[in-house]
Amino acid sequence: MSRSLTREIENSSHPGLGTGRDYALDKNFDPAAEESKWREYWRQHDIYHFDPHDKSRKMYSIDTPPPYPSGDFHVGNALNWCYIDFVARYKRMKGFNVHFPQGWDCHGLPTEVRVEQTFKIRKNDLPPDQFVEMCRKLTGEYIAKMKQSMNLLGISSDWALEYKTMDPSYYKLTQLSFIELFKSGHLYRGEHPVNWCPRDETAIAEAEVVYQERKGTLHYMRFGDANEGIEIASTRPELLAACVGIAVHPKDDKYKAIVGKAITVPIFGQQARVISDDEVDPRYGTGAVMICTFGDKTDVRWQKKYHLPIIKALTENGRLSVDDPRFKGLKAEEARKKIVAELQARGQLNKTEPITQNIGTCWRCQTPVEIIARPQWFMKTRDMTQKVVEWARKLDWIPPFSKQRLIDWAESLDWDWVISRQRIFATPIPVWYCTKCESTIIPDEKTLPVDPRKDKPPEEKCPKCGNPELRGETDVLDTWMDSSITAAVHAGWPNKSDVFNRLFPADLQPNGLDIVRTWDYYLLVRSLALFGIAPYKTLLINGMVKGTDGRMMHKSYGNYVVADEAIKKVGADAFRQWAASGGSTGYDIPFRWNELEHGKKFLTKLWNVTRFVLANTGEPLPPKKPSNLSLVDRWLLASLQKLTQEVSEAFEAFQFSTALEAIRNFTWHALADDYLEAIKHRLQPGRELSDLKATQYCLREALMTVCKLLAPICPHISEAIYHQFPSAVNKSVHKESWPEPEKALDDTSIRNGKLLLDLIAHARREKSVRGLSLGSNIKRLIVSTEAEHLHLLKENEETILRTLKADTMDLERLPSNSDQPKEPSAGFKVEIIA
Ligand SMILES: [Zn+2]
Numbered sequence: 065m066s067r068s069l070t071r072e073i074e075n076s077s078h079p080g081l082g083t084g085r086d087y088a089l090d091k092n093f094d095p096a097a098e099e100s101k102w103r104e105y106w107r108q109h110d111i112y113h114f115d116p117h118d119k120s121r122k123m124y125s126i127d128t129p130p131p132y133p134s135g136d137f138h139v140g141n142a143l144n145w146c147y148i149d150f151v152a153r154y155k156r157m158k159g160f161n162v163h164f165p166q167g168w169d170c171h172g173l174p175t176e177v178r179v180e181q182t183f184k185i186r187k188n189d190l191p192p193d194q195f196v197e198m199c200r201k202l203t204g205e206y207i208a209k210m211k212q213s214m215n216l217l218g219i220s221s222d223w224a225l226e227y228k229t230m231d232p233s234y235y236k237l238t239q240l241s242f243i244e245l246f247k248s249g250h251l252y253r254g255e256h257p258v259n260w261c262p263r264d265e266t267a268i269a270e271a272e273v274v275y276q277e278r279k280g281t282l283h284y285m286r287f288g289d290a291n292e293g294i295e296i297a298s299t300r301p302e303l304l305a306a307c308v309g310i311a312v313h314p315k316d317d318k319y320k321a322i323v324g325k326a327i328t329v330p331i332f333g334q335q336a337r338v339i340s341d342d343e344v345d346p347r348y349g350t351g352a353v354m355i356c357t358f359g360d361k362t363d364v365r366w367q368k369k370y371h372l373p374i375i376k377a378l379t380e381n382g383r384l385s386v387d388d389p390r391f392k393g394l395k396a397e398e399a400r401k402k403i404v405a406e407l408q409a410r411g412q413l414n415k416t417e418p419i420t421q422n423i424g425t426c427w428r429c430q431t432p433v434e435i436i437a438r439p440q441w442f443m444k445t446r447d448m449t450q451k452v453v454e455w456a457r458k459l460d461w462i463p464p465f466s467k468q469r470l471i472d473w474a475e476s477l478d479w480d481w482v483i484s485r486q487r488i489f490a491t492p493i494p495v496w497y498c499t500k501c502e503s504t505i506i507p508d509e510k511t512l513p514v515d516p517r518k519d520k521p522p523e524e525k526c527p528k529c530g531n532p533e534l535r536g537e538t539d540v541l542d543t544w545m546d547s548s549i550t551a552a553v554h555a556g557w558p559n560k561s562d563v564f565n566r567l568f569p570a571d572l573q574p575n576g577l578d579i580v581r582t583w584d585y586y587l588l589v590r591s592l593a594l595f596g597i598a599p600y601k602t603l604l605i606n607g608m609v610k611g612t613d614g615r616m617m618h619k620s621y622g623n624y625v626v627a628d629e630a631i632k633k634v635g636a637d638a639f640r641q642w643a644a645s646g647g648s649t650g651y652d653i654p655f656r657w658n659e660l661e662h663g664k665k666f667l668t669k670l671w672n673v674t675r676f677v678l679a680n681t682g683e684p685l686p687p688k689k690p691s692n693l694s695l696v697d698r699w700l701l702a703s704l705q706k707l708t709q710e711v712s713e714a715f716e717a718f719q720f721s722t723a724l725e726a727i728r729n730f731t732w733h734a735l736a737d738d739y740l741e742a743i744k745h746r747l748q749p750g751r752e753l754s755d756l757k758a759t760q761y762c763l764r765e766a767l768m769t770v771c772k773l774l775a776p777i778c779p780h781i782s783e784a785i786y787h788q789f790p791s792a793v794n795k796s797v798h799k800e801s802w803p804e805p806e807k808a809l810d811d812t813s814i815r816n817g818k819l820l821l822d823l824i825a826h827a828r829r830e831k832s833v834r835g836l837s838l839g840s841n842i843k844r845l846i847v848s849t850e851a852e853h854l855h856l857l858k859e860n861e862e863t864i865l866r867t868l869k870a871d872t873m874d875l876e877r878l879p880s881n882s883d884q885p886k887e888p889s890a891g892f893k894v895e896i897i898a
């Protein structure tokens with residue numbers, strides 16, 4: 065766009081043509097003021113209301129992931145929610161009755177740990193009820209904060225559908241799902257080794273173990289006595305107390321003679337039998353390893369395979385529970401130091417060497433996990449692996465590579481899902497036990513929710529043995545047990561009404577790549593077990609956000625940005641553009657301030673173009689397509705059709721960056737640079753009314769279509785501009801129908817219009833090369849071009865002359881060079897006589 069026009073656009077004053085004064089565009093684009101105004105408008109008009117009784121429209125259901133209320137809505141969350149909102153808004157305009165609920169996954173370790181950290185207490189310092197109350201209160205405060213962030217971002221969820229997993233009305237359904245799964249044989253209780261966080265004193269699932277590289281020390285220890293011994297290297301000498309065997313590789317010649325013998329364990333003195341097993345890595349340490357109950361998953365396998373005893377050397381809070389008073393009660397790390405010193409004193413420590421190891425840590429507190437066996441509840445998920453994989457293959461994954469994540473994860477699981485937790489703030493497990501025969505007693509479904517930690521048992525005595533003493537379960541459920549039934553809960557389960565069938569399975573399951581193996585997996589196994597089908601049809605996966613330093617964004621890296629901070633700086637619509645265009649759907653996306661600024665610049669441009677159009681085209685705007693459209697008009701309308709087609713296809717394929725780039729290109733270049741420059745002369749005094757009407761019609765079409773196409777990504781500015789047009793007053797752009805592109809594109813106008821605009825651009829450059837201002841008059845324009853274009857240029861002579869302010873134009877044939885292949889665009893030679 066020329067400088068002069070840009071200035072004209074920026075300076076044009078617009079009286080708010082034909083619209084309510086409230087909605088007139090201010091001279092300067094102020095995102096904060098503008099956006100809050102429209103959010104209030106949406107709230108007042110209940111624009112995003114979901115109507116369960118509306119049978120005229122098809123439903124589109126989104127199973128929004130309920131976030132942990134941490135109070136902190138980071139840009140990664142914001143990216144996730146932007147994707148959801150793009151789809152929700154697009155689908156609404158496509159005519160769907162969109163079900164976009166928002167819930168909160170309140171229970172569990174994250175909340176408890178946060179309460180412990182905030183108030184500097186441990187869960188057992190207070191009576192449980194008081195601790196739960198603190199959790200509920202803090203959760204409520206955090207929800208309020210995050211809700212505010214979501215609103216600031218312009219998320220269009222229907223808040224009438226809000227739910228909290230800590231509400232009795234919700235967790236009663238979690239309990240109901242437990243009872244149904246128990247009755248159908250998907251659950252069992254047993255004593256099996258599970259991952260355990262000694263800091264949080266609870267079982268955790270395999271999905272909650274995060275592997276981290278840490279430095280350790282390999283200790284070479286002498287086992288046995290003077291007659292018979294073996295050297296073993298281990299990073300965990302504190303587990304000597306739990307050593308129940310020694311393993312060597314069957315082909316390791318140096319140990320052949322010792323296999324089958326019992327060797328004395330240093331310090332603690334128990335006998336450990338030597339076994340040979342293929343799983344031993346003969347290159348690690350000395351090639352002999354100790355089997356402890358339990359050091360790792362291999363120990364768990366060997367203990368079972370070789371029927372080794374179990375020695376529980378660690379308590380649930382990670383302290384040594386041996387009889388030896390020197391070590392009893394020590395934390396694992398302190399015990400290690402003392403045991404190493406003792407080995408040294410006894411001459412049983414041959415050497416040490418540093419080692420880097422990949423160790424499993426708790427996802428919440430980063431404490432190294434232990435493996436501890438105690439009675440737990442499990443869901444039989446390993447039996448379901450094949451079914452999970454089959455379903456995963458049938459579903460739609462965006463991007464497709466994310467499917468393999470789920471399949472690999474399902475196939476890698478060694479253990480069943482441990483669903484009980486030894487915590488407090490969670491859904492109680494709805495069971496009682498007979499203290500005599502240990503049979504399990506479940507309550508009547510009508511009495512849910514129950515809390516066996518304090519409620520009376522559902523029976524007077526054990527139905528099996530008549531024992532009147534029944535004990536309530538004190539363990540609680542894994543929080544994923546709450547959040548993995550959301551899709552069914554949204555649909556109204558257990559009421560399987562007509563609405564249930566229309567909302568379940570959900571059309572869309574949107575979440576981050578990092579939780580495919582938890583969220584998507586748990587949802588799938590729960591739903592397959594409860595309903596026999598997957599709970600979703602399409603999975604929309606977003607990548608992770610990288611900080612400005614190129615590393616993954618993380619609080620500990622100092623590259624962390626809170627979404628509110630960015631939104632307050634550039635506005636929600638600019639932020640949302642970054643979310644759309646920062647990367648292809650599903651891939652990691654870098655956070656860049658200049659991209660947010662670029663988004664804001666685009667909005668300012670669109671704002672100014674609109675003000676220019678409104679100030680210069682006057683009213684009223686013709687509702688019907690005029691018959692005297694010029695080539696540039698037809699070119700603009702055809703380009704608009706092409707844009708509509710591209711953007712629609714991109715939204716259907718969830719390719720938001722393609723959609724946004726097409727819209728921005730059209731607005732910036734086709735509309736502002738090319739079209740406005742070419743028709744500017746029609747807006748001058750003395751213009752012909754019919755010409756003006758054609759221009760008005762085209763500009764109105766272009767701006768209204770751009771608003772509609774942009775509405776899912778930039779909902780605020782689209783609304784503001786849409787309200788400038790008389791036909792749109794009091795109607796939200798978000799209630800509009802998505803523009804449907806015409807079946808056949810007017811390719812001829814696109815091609816010919818482009819040729820004309822190329823010539824105009826070429827001549828303008830020539831003007832500026834000659835030192836002439838763009839607005840100055842010229843006497844004669846001499847244009848040479850290929851023969852086949854001469855006719856077209858002659859036809860559009862008037863547009864060319866007026867746009868370039870030329871008095872006459874001479875057209876000449878460019879000598880054709882038949883040896884050279886023809887260029888797709890025309891070649892011009894332009895001469896100017898001022
Ligand atoms: Zn932990």
Ligand SMILES: [Zn+2]
Pocket residue numbers: 498499500501502503526527528529530531
């Ligand atoms: Zn009994």
